[in-house]
Amino acid sequence: MPQLSVIVPTFKERGNVAELVRRLDAALAGIAWEAIFVDDNSPDGTAAAVKEIGADDPRVRCLRRVGRRGLAGACIEGMLSSAAPFVAVIDADLQHDEKVLPQMLAKLTGGDADLVAATRYVEGGSAQGLAGRRDAISRLATRLTHRLVGVPLSDPMSGFFMMRRDRFDEMAPRLSPTGFKILLDIAATGGGKLRIAEQPYSFGERFAGESKFNAQIGVEFLGLLLAKMTGDLVDPRFIFFAIVGTIGLFVHLFALWLLLMFLPPQHDLFRAAQIFATFIAMTSNFLLNNELTYRDRRLKGWSQLKGFVLFCLIGSVGVLANVDLAGWLYVERPIWWVAGAVGAVMSALWNYAMSTLFVWRAR
Numbered sequence: 001m002p003q004l005s006v007i008v009p010t011f012k013e014r015g016n017v018a019e020l021v022r023r024l025d026a027a028l029a030g031i032a033w034e035a036i037f038v039d040d041n042s043p044d045g046t047a048a049a050v051k052e053i054g055a056d057d058p059r060v061r062c063l064r065r066v067g068r069r070g071l072a073g074a075c076i077e078g079m080l081s082s083a084a085p086f087v088a089v090i091d092a093d094l095q096h097d098e099k100v101l102p103q104m105l106a107k108l109t110g111g112d113a114d115l116v117a118a119t120r121y122v123e124g125g126s127a128q129g130l131a132g133r134r135d136a137i138s139r140l141a142t143r144l145t146h147r148l149v150g151v152p153l154s155d156p157m158s159g160f161f162m163m164r165r166d167r168f169d170e171m172a173p174r175l176s177p178t179g180f181k182i183l184l185d186i187a188a189t190g191g192g193k194l195r196i197a198e199q200p201y202s203f204g205e206r207f208a209g210e211s212k213f214n215a216q217i218g219v220e221f222l223g224l225l226l227a228k229m230t231g232d233l234v235d236p237r238f239i240f241f242a243i244v245g246t247i248g249l250f251v252h253l254f255a256l257w258l259l260l261m262f263l264p265p266q267h268d269l270f271r272a273a274q275i276f277a278t279f280i281a282m283t284s285n286f287l288l289n290n291e292l293t294y295r296d297r298r299l300k301g302w303s304q305l306k307g308f309v310l311f312c313l314i315g316s317v318g319v320l321a322n323v324d325l326a327g328w329l330y331v332e333r334p335i336w337w338v339a340g341a342v343g344a345v346m347s348a349l350w351n352y353a354m355s356t357l358f359v360w361r362a363r
Contacts, residue, residue, distance in 0.1 A: 002034040002059070004105055005082035005165075006090055009074035010039045013092040014046045020092055021053055021060055027098045031105065036081060037092070038063045038074040069296045071159070072185065073177035079168050088162035089182065096160040097201040104162040104199045113197035115163040115190070117183060119155035124200035151187040152196055158183055160201070167194065176236050178296065240293040241352045244285055252281035278319075279312075286311045294360040307359045314354040318347040 006024060010017070017037065024035055039047040039062060050062040063081055065074065079087045086108055090096045096118065104116040119125050161183050171189050175182070187196060226234050256277040260270070286308050290298055299307045325343045 001032065002084045003032045003086060004028070004034075004101075004162075005079070005084040005087045006033060006035045006101070007075055007078035007082070007087060008035060008037045008090055008092050009071050009078065010037055010042060010046050010050075010092045011069075012042045012044045012046060014042065014044045014049045016092050016094055017046060017049045018053060020090075020094060020098075021057070023094070023098050024101075027101055031102065034059045034061065034082075034084065036061055036063060036078045038065065038078040040069050040074060041066050067298070069298070070178055072175070072182040073296055075182045076172060076175055076177055079165065080172060082165060085165055086162060087165045087168060090160055095204045097204065100199050100201045101162070107197045107199070108162060108164060112195070114167045114195045115161060115186065116197045116199050117153055117155065117187075118158055118160035118201045119153070119198045120158065120201065120203045121154045122198060122200050125155075126202040151184065153183070153187055154198060156184045156187065157181060161186075178236050235352075235356075237293050237356070238352055241289065241355075242348060244288045244293060245348055245351075247288065248281040248285040251284045252277050255280045282312050282315050283308070285315070289355065289360075294356075297360040299360065311355060311359050314359070315351055317354075318351040321347055321350055 006028075008020065021035060024033065037046075037050040037060070039050065041047070041064060047062050047064045050060060054060040054062060063078060065077065075089050079089070086105060088101060088104065090098060090101075100118060104118065107113050107116045159182065163186070167190075168186070171186065174189050175185050187194065190196075226236070226239060256273055259273040259276060289311075290304065290307070321343075325346050327343075329338065329342055
């Protein structure tokens with residue numbers, strides 16, 4: 001029975017797998033450990049590389065996810081698959097210093113903490129491996145987190161931590177499987193009941209491969225902040241859904257303008273152009289939601305076609321609800337912008353809830 005399970009979420013990290021196992025073996029000498037690589041079906045053969053190592057080393061195993069994507073979800077599945085009393089999460093790019101893992105484990109086994117977060121921003125830590133722009137973004141995100149959520153972490157953007165598995169099991173059903181900042185989600189969900197300690201470390205240079213940081217991760221982070229600020233009333237996915245809906249509005253107006261440029265100004269032709277522009281906007285919204293909002297549940301092939309038809313039906317009901325509610329409010333109190341905004345919000349909430357439940361079937 002391993003004392004410690006090290007969870008390593010991966011996507012296109014084949015070049016780092018063997019080196020990480022070698023470093024874990026050196027750092028965790030004298031400790032019963034295992035490494036669980038959770039791979040999101042990497043096209044570069046990361047899962048095959050892990051299984052090749054695992055064939056000779058029973059401490060190494062691979063959990064390959066097909067049809068699901070996302071770092072947070074990978075970490076959650078990896079930790080739930082462990083039987084060890086303690087679980088750690090570490091990146092596969094070798095920027096996290098595995099040599100501090102024994103110190104983190106000692107703080108947990110001493111009984112003084114439920115979670116130990118590795119941090120770059122206290123005495124003894126360093127963020128030298130971060131480039132200038134990424135370092136500035138990380139520090140800004142840290143300040144936002146402290147001000148808006150107030151978690152007791154000096155480095156809430158860190159993805160390097162260790163915790164008692166029994167405490168993780170308790171809160172796992174309340175964690176979001178979307179996004180990249182699983183530590184922030186755990187700390188905010190645990191609240192004052194989770195005893196947190198910190199361990200300084202030096203953030204190093206990436207060993208091989210490319211960074212996964214992009215604008216989408218930033219939006220997912222903002223969605224997670226919004227969820228925690230509202231006590232998980234707002235799903236982090238909703239911020240993506242709202243952004244896609246806003247883009248769809250511009251697509252609709254542009255398509256309508258383009259069509260009207262080539263049609264004579266007749267009432268019936270305008271209605272036809274409006275219907276066609278609506279269909280174009282719905283198509284745009286469906287494709288973007290399939291790629292961004294629900295990328296961990298992405299539809300393909302025949303399922304994508306069925307999902308598109310259902311999405312259009314749901315959107316049509318949402319339009320009717322928007323118009324009826326806005327019209328009723330305007331009669332009761334004729335303030336056009338209030339009526340219009342309430343109708344739009346109602347339509348967005350309906351579309352999001354029904355799409356989540358019936359089109360992509362996410363939690």
